[in-house]
Amino acid sequence: MHVSLKTLLNRVERLKGFVYESSQLSDSMIEIQLRARCGSQAQCSGCQRPAPGYDHLAPRRFQFVPLWGLMTFFVYAPRRVDCSDCGIVVEHLAWALGKRPLTRSYAWFLASWARLLSWQEVSRTFRTSWECVFRSVEMAVDWGRARMDLSGITAVGIDEIHWQKGKFLTLVYQINQGMKRLLFVSENREEKSLRKFFLWLGTERSAVIQFICSDMWQPYLNVIAERAKGALNILDRYHIAAKMNKALDEVRAKETRALVARTRGGKTKVILTHSRWCLLKRPENLTATQSIKLKELLACNLRTIRAYLLKEEFQLFWDYLSPAWAEKFMDQWTTKVMRSRIEPMKKIARMIRSHKPLILNWFEARGQVSLGAVEGLNNKLKASIRKSYGFRTANAIKIMLYHKLGALPEPQFAHRFC
Ligand SMILES: [Zn+2]
Known part of the structure; x- marks a missing residue:
């Protein structure tokens, strides 16, 4: 069986107007020489129309997708054309990205990997610079954003x-x-x-x-x-939950500090330290140890616990089917919180009250959007x-x-x- 590099390249990357002429294998890289197909006219890089040749530039290298882990380059001496509209300019090269030293295929290759790995991992894996990965992703993003379908955004x-x-x-x-x-x-x-x-x-x-x-x-x-x-x-809902967690965390941190100061390392201190995740996570997501910890905590009459129970109670709000009943619940809840003398929670209650219509809109949108x-x-x-x-x-x-x-x-x- 014999498959030549030329055959492979013509399969994966056929270039109109150019031919793969020869290739050299050195220590760690493959260089592939390209030349213009006989009789094919160069295209102007300004307007992409065929134009008469003017002269040749020195050979340039364009990095291609590595073959069998070997760095691979196209080598080509670009022609300059004398375009009637654009003047004397370098020819259009279908595999290149403007003046950049890498091929379009390689840039898309790096960009695809950059969707799966971090840019640092991509640059390390393919032995290229972070900058090169960045430019490739930038190219992919520019291309994609120029062609986004923006219809139907409701x-x-x-x-x-x-x-x-x-x-x-x-x-x-x-x-x-x-x-x-x-x-x-x-x-x-x-x-x-x-x-x-x-x-x-x-x-x-x-x-x-x-x-x-x-x-x-x-x-x-x-x-x-x-x-x-x-x-x-x-x-x-998620933004409101996040705000409530923040308020609860504030109450907990303050109370922990007060208890530590009062007991100087006594038993009460132990109760609230390391309680952060028990209180912030949803009860159904707790580990077994965290559940036990939460039970212990609930037995204490602490401000943190009262705040926690208020937070958990508000979850019921989202389960109402009728917005009218949900509103009633919201009024009762906020009144209760306003009497709680827990300032961070009172702040939340005030915020919820002043944004009531927008929060109740949630019931109208439910089922219609994700x-x-x-x-x-x-x-x-x-x-x-x-x-x-x-x-x-x-x-x-x-x-x-x-x-x-x-x-x-x-x-x-x-x-x-x-
Ligand atoms: Zn032109």
């Missing part, structure tokens, strides 16, 4: 993430039943940040949005009211950010997130290398 979720000390990103997801993806990332969490999304989406597409899930962050609420007048703004989608996407996003240590710029984070969570289209390849 439900979106707005979220924020703290990604670096004092730095936030605003995220907008599509949360339709059949399509959940990251649509837009913007720096900071100001009104301006969210306005950029509506600007990008355009007035016509913004007008068809029916549901917007968000948290109680006022700048977002302002922009939603201004830019998506026809949409039902829902305050997300209300759990924002939480799911947020978890995926956090995992991606954790894996990408060493990202210093907001631009790199944005590109990584679009790549991993944007469900972006890709070109049709004659051959898939991975």
Whole structure:
């Protein structure tokens, strides 16, 4: 059996107007010489129309997908053409990406791996630079975002993430039943940040949005009211739960400190230390040890425990079928909390009261949009950010997130290398 490299290359990467001429194998790399097919005219890189040749440049190397783990390069001396419109310019090379020293196939290859592994792992595995992986993903993201189908976006979720000390990103997801993806990332969490999304989406597409899930962050609420007048703004269950957990954690931390100060290491202290996860996790998710710990805690008359019970009680709110009864429950719950003298919980109750209509919208939207989608996407996003240590710029984070969570289209390849 005999398969030549030339045959293989013509199978996986046939180039119109060029031929694979020869190849050399050195220590750790394969070099493949290319030349223009006899009689084929060069294309102008400016307008991509055939143009008469002018001269040759020195040979250039373009990194290709590694073959059998060996670094592989195309070597080609580009022609310059004399185009009647563009002047004297270098010819168009179908396998190249502008002036970059790698082939289009290799860039897509790296980008595909970068969806599965961290950029650092990709650069280490294929012995290339982090910068090279970054540029490849950037190319894939630019390509995909220019070709996104933006029709049928009727439900979106707005979220924020703290990604670096004092730095936030605003995220907008599509949360339709059949399509959940990251649509837009913007720096900071100001009104301006969210306005950029509506600007990008355009007035016509913004007008068809029916549901917007968000948290109680006022700048977002302002922009939603201004830019998506026809949409039902829902305050997300998951955002309310997160706020409640934060309040509970505040109560616990304060009480633990007070107890430690009072007992100087006595028995009571032991009760609340190491209790954090018992109290923050949903009871059904606790481990056996945590469940026992929780039972012990519940037997004590601590502020933390009273706050915990209030938090758990509010879960019932979401189970109501009738919004009217849910509202009644909400009124009773907030009244009870206001009498509790636990300040962080009272703050939550006040917040819930002042956003009542938006929270009750949840019942109207239930069953029509994937209300759990924002939480799911947020978890995926956090995992991606954790894996990408060493990202210093907001631009790199944005590109990584679009790549991993944007469900972006890709070109049709004659051959898939991975
Ligand atoms: Zn031209």
